[in-house]
Amino acid sequence: xxxxxxxxxxxVLKTGQSMTLQCAQDMNHNSMYWYRQDPGMxxxxxxxxxxxxxxxxxxxxxxxxxxxxxxxxxxxxxxSAAPSQTSVYFCASNRKVRGETQYFGPGTRxxxx
Amino acid sequence: GDSxxxxxxxxxxxxxxxxxxxxxxxxxxxxxxFWYVQYPGEGLQLLLKATKAxxxxxxxxxxxxxxxxxxxxxxEKGSVQVSDSAxxxxxxxxxxxxxxxxxKLTFGQGTILTVHP
Numbered sequence: 001x002x003x004x005x006x007x008x009x010x011x012v013l014k015t016g017q018s019m020t021l022q023c024a025q026d027m028n029h030n031s032m033y034w035y036r037q038d039p040g041m042x043x044x045x046x047x048x049x050x051x052x053x054x055x056x057x058x059x060x061x062x063x064x065x066x067x068x069x070x071x072x073x074x075x076x077x078x079x080s081a082a083p084s085q086t087s088v089y090f091c092a093s094n095r096k097v098r099g100e101t102q103y104f105g106p107g108t109r110x111x112x113x
Numbered sequence: 114g115d116s117x118x119x120x121x122x123x124x125x126x127x128x129x130x131x132x133x134x135x136x137x138x139x140x141x142x143x144x145x146x147f148w149y150v151q152y153p154g155e156g157l158q159l160l161l162k163a164t165k166a167x168x169x170x171x172x173x174x175x176x177x178x179x180x181x182x183x184x185x186x187x188x189e190k191g192s193v194q195v196s197d198s199a200x201x202x203x204x205x206x207x208x209x210x211x212x213x214x215x216x217k218l219t220f221g222q223g224t225i226l227t228v229h230p
Contacts, residue, residue, distance in 0.1 A: 004156075033217070042117075042202060042220035043157070058217070090156055092218075101147065102218060104156035 002026055004105035006091050012111045013081045021076040021108050023091030029103075030096045032074035033058075034066060036087040037107075043090065049074055050096070081112045115140045119203050119221035126193055126228050134188040134224045136177075136203035144205040146170075146179050146186040147218070151200040160188075160201070193228045200225050 007022045025032065030051045035043040035058075045058030049068040063085060065077045074093075078085060088109050092102040120135040138144065145164045149157040161170030166181035175190045186203060203221040 040222055042222040043218075044220075045217060048217060092157075101159040101162060104149075104158070106156045 004091055004093055004103050006089075006105035006108050008108060009106070010109045010111075012113065013078075014113050015082060017081050018077070018079050019081065019110075020078075021089055021091075021110075022073070023075065023105060024073045025091075025093040025103070026072065027093065027095075027103065028071070029093035030071075031094050032068065033092045033102065034064075034074070034076045035090045035092065036060065036085075037090060038087050046076065046089075078110075081110075083112045086110060086112045115144070115205060115207060115219045117203050117205055117219055117221035119201075119224050121224075123225035123227060126226070128195055128228055128230050129192045130228075132188070132190040132193045132197075132226070134201055134203075134226070136186045136188065136221060138184050138186065138203075138205050140184075140205055140207060142207045144207050146177070147204045147206070148175070148177055148186070148188050149202040149204060149220075151202065151223075153199070157202065193226075195228045195230055198226055198228045 004025045033048040034046040037043050044060045047066040049055045052071045055066050067075045088107050090107050091105040094100045094102045116139045118137050147162045148160040150160045151157045161172040163170040163179035169178045177186050177188045200223045202223045204218045206218050
């Protein structure tokens with residue numbers, strides 16, 4: 001049981017390049033989330049998927065797209081990276097149960113030059 | 114909108130000192146409240162939670178009580194250790210009208226705790 005896994009761990013991009021961050025969970029969770037973490041700002045929700053086949057915008061969706069490929073996998077795509085997207089990205093998942101915690105992946109550190 | 118405000122850090126303490134990290138929230142409904150901890154280079158881990166007013170969450174010597182009247186969920190520990198050095202996040206999650214959690218978390222900005230021997 002690996003929990004939530006993310007790839008890659010670290011990536012450097014040039015402005016304008018594209019990339020996809022991968023996330024997978026093996027806990028049979030319905031809901032999955034992408035957050036970004038910036039100094040002094042906590043974690044901000046980018047996109048989430050309440051259940052397989054659905055996705056919704058979070059607090060800071062601009063410049064990102066997501067795909068809920070199946071129940072296990074939820075990817076985040078940057079079509080044209082910008083320096084403002086330099087951040088640490090966390091994927092999380094949980095069951096849709098009252099009081100259920102979210103389980104977080106180890107994070108992807110992205111640097112856009 | 115919903116929000117969480119944490120006391121500003123960083124917080125620096127000596128080992129065995131008493132810790133309080135303040136957290137207050139604004140929410141339109143009745144949220145569940147959480148404290149997460151992030152150790153250097155790692156993702157977030159749940160530290161404790163409370164799902165209704167007057168509930169006390171506790172884990173690893175940390176405690177927090179859900180105070181609806183003051184909209185607060187302050188984190189406390191009686192005697193901190195060097196290994197408690199980390200970033201601590203307070204968070205809330207609202208329930209839908211039907212009682213099923215949306216799951217979306219709203220986080221505070223985080224408080225960096227450093228404990229010296």
